[in-house]
Amino acid sequence: LIRSSGLEPGVAPFTERTPRVSAARRLTRRVERDKAGRFLAEGANALECAVELAQRDPRVINEVFVTERFATRNTDLLVRAGDVGARVSQVTESAAAALSETVTPQGVITVCELLDRPLAEALSGAPALVAVLVGIADPGNAGTVLRVADATGADAVLFAGDSVDPYNGKAVRASAGSLFHLPIARSRAIPDVLAACTAAGLRLVAADAYAEDDLDEAADTGLLAEPTAWLFGSEAHGLDAATASAAHTALRVPIYGAAESLNLATAAAVCLYASARAQRVGPPSGGRR
Amino acid sequence: LIRSSGLEPGVAPFTERTPRVSAARRLTRRVERDKAGRFLAEGANALECAVELAQRDPRVINEVFVTERFATRNTDLLVRAGDVGARVSQVTESAAAALSETVTPQGVITVCELLDRPLAEALSGAPALVAVLVGIADPGNAGTVLRVADATGADAVLFAGDSVDPYNGKAVRASAGSLFHLPIARSRAIPDVLAACTAAGLRLVAADAYAEDDLDEAADTGLLAEPTAWLFGSEAHGLDAATASAAHTALRVPIYGAAESLNLATAAAVCLYASARAQRVGPPSGGRR
Numbered sequence: 001l002i003r004s005s006g007l008e009p010g011v012a013p014f015t016e017r018t019p020r021v022s023a024a025r026r027l028t029r030r031v032e033r034d035k036a037g038r039f040l041a042e043g044a045n046a047l048e049c050a051v052e053l054a055q056r057d058p059r060v061i062n063e064v065f066v067t068e069r070f071a072t073r074n075t076d077l078l079v080r081a082g083d084v085g086a087r088v089s090q091v092t093e094s095a096a097a098a099l100s101e102t103v104t105p106q107g108v109i110t111v112c113e114l115l116d117r118p119l120a121e122a123l124s125g126a127p128a129l130v131a132v133l134v135g136i137a138d139p140g141n142a143g144t145v146l147r148v149a150d151a152t153g154a155d156a157v158l159f160a161g162d163s164v165d166p167y168n169g170k171a172v173r174a175s176a177g178s179l180f181h182l183p184i185a186r187s188r189a190i191p192d193v194l195a196a197c198t199a200a201g202l203r204l205v206a207a208d209a210y211a212e213d214d215l216d217e218a219a220d221t222g223l224l225a226e227p228t229a230w231l232f233g234s235e236a237h238g239l240d241a242a243t244a245s246a247a248h249t250a251l252r253v254p255i256y257g258a259a260e261s262l263n264l265a266t267a268a269a270v271c272l273y274a275s276a277r278a279q280r281v282g283p284p285s286g287g288r289r
Numbered sequence: 290l291i292r293s294s295g296l297e298p299g300v301a302p303f304t305e306r307t308p309r310v311s312a313a314r315r316l317t318r319r320v321e322r323d324k325a326g327r328f329l330a331e332g333a334n335a336l337e338c339a340v341e342l343a344q345r346d347p348r349v350i351n352e353v354f355v356t357e358r359f360a361t362r363n364t365d366l367l368v369r370a371g372d373v374g375a376r377v378s379q380v381t382e383s384a385a386a387a388l389s390e391t392v393t394p395q396g397v398i399t400v401c402e403l404l405d406r407p408l409a410e411a412l413s414g415a416p417a418l419v420a421v422l423v424g425i426a427d428p429g430n431a432g433t434v435l436r437v438a439d440a441t442g443a444d445a446v447l448f449a450g451d452s453v454d455p456y457n458g459k460a461v462r463a464s465a466g467s468l469f470h471l472p473i474a475r476s477r478a479i480p481d482v483l484a485a486c487t488a489a490g491l492r493l494v495a496a497d498a499y500a501e502d503d504l505d506e507a508a509d510t511g512l513l514a515e516p517t518a519w520l521f522g523s524e525a526h527g528l529d530a531a532t533a534s535a536a537h538t539a540l541r542v543p544i545y546g547a548a549e550s551l552n553l554a555t556a557a558a559v560c561l562y563a564s565a566r567a568q569r570v571g572p573p574s575g576g577r578r
Contacts (some may be wrong), residue, residue: 153545256442269555
């Protein structure tokens with residue numbers, strides 16, 4: 001069992017001082033992730049998703065560290081990890097805690113290769129729905145929008161400008177595995193991202209709390225049924241002026257009550273679901289109101 | 290100006306040791322909030338919202354602490370606070386920091402009376418849309434759902450069972466003022482909450498990731514256009530079995546991609562907006578798909 005799971009028998013568990021563990025630990029910092037081209041994904045669900053992706057692209061998993069406690073309770077998963085060629089090593093509880101960024105570590109850390117693709121590749125195959133995050137700062141928001149985009153069946157998530165690192169530990173956890181489910185691309189050059197979206201046949205729709213038209217109107221006119229790249233701006237300042245004016249359309253989430261606005265993740269959820277529904281229902285057949 | 294803003298002239302700024310400041314500081318703990326019947330709302334936006342509510346109900350604001358720096362930059366707001374009879378006192382920067390739970394305090398803390406109302410009062414006036422949070426644990430989620438419910442024009446937010454304290458500092462901040470915008474009620478007795486919703490003419494709709502029917506179908510059949518109390522369960526376990534079986538209907542947010550589920554706040558946003566739109570569009574006039 002141990003052998004089939006990829007765990008080498010008779011090898012003492014790695015400690016915090018084992019070079020591969022301390023190399024992995026450095027990946028909690030962005031600069032080290034960029035340098036090594038790798039990131040950490042914590043927990044059983046992340047390993048599940050990584051293994052599933054590795055069935056199509058075996059390079060995804062660099063290696064897996066597990067505690068004995070985790071290994072004995074998750075033999076099936078580790079066997080599947082072994083099947084896709086992942087190197088699985090046992091670590092001490094304290095090494096697992098050192099690699100973890102959570103309060104109650106599960107005892108499993110997967111070292112993964114960065115998942116970025118070139119923009120054109122992420123947008124290949126006539127995408128219908130794409131989320132573009134422009135200059136967002138909060139890792140929890142990045143991960144939550146990835147999860148929502150995945151749930152709506154979006155074709156890609158793009159990080160444009162000076163955005164948070166989607167491989168930040170908090171972002172990876174908030175994505176709940178969705179980071180492994182759909183193509184992501186990053187570019188500091190916002191115009192390149194917008195041009196790639198336009199070239200892919202997508203309408204650029206800016207989410208803008210001050211836009212004249214709202215989502216309901218856009219659903220009624222059929223605009224939302226078109227292939228769409230939603231542009232979401234920073235938590236503090238929204239979209240920068242240049243990006244906003246490059247968009248083909250600006251839409252706001254309608255506010256029916258006294259709230260001034262929504263936060264980024266909930267606004268993105270409402271926008272992306274409105275598009276997903278409109279694209280499935282198809283254009284309206286006539287005046288419906 | 291100082292006089293008209295309610296700030297007493299010639300009084301030395303309060304310090305951390307001033308009894309009213311140390312009494313306020315204790316309100317960062319739930320047990321002390323429950324005992325005193327008060328909570329802290331931090332920041333200029335919270336004071337704005339509290340002042341607006343105090344125009345209808347002057348008891349809302351117990352007192353306001355401001356730094357000199359904040360007072361000189363926000364005289365209009367403080368004049369309005371004075372107009373609704375709020376007692377405004379100057380505190381030192383370090384007293385303001387002691388009262389703050391954020392990294393960069395704005396220099397204004399409002400001590401407010403708890404805003405709870407009895408269930409029947411929160412549900413008076415033929416409500417059309419209500420959010421019920423059953424046993425949720427995360428204060429950020431509580432505040433975010435309050436904000437979303439407010440944005441959708443919901444009539445009330447109810448906290449049922451063993452739920453997080455909506456007056457927790459993180460919840461208050463996440464609500465972005467919405468805590469002051471719509472009626473809230475709390476009850477540990479879940480059946481009482483459900484009975485009150487039913488008595489108010491609301492259909493109890495459980496948000497359940499494993500439900501057979503989804504939001505799109507419910508929008509198409511017209512079910513979502515009915516007066517609705519959405520029941521949202523805990524982040525970890527969803528709704529308890531008794532609550533789920535007491536609901537009239539269970540609906541899931543459709544998942545079009547590979548994500549397993551949504552997080553609580555984004556799911557609530559999608560559900561509440563689907564209801565708000567359906568209630569505005571009205572029941573469908575015929576088969577549309």
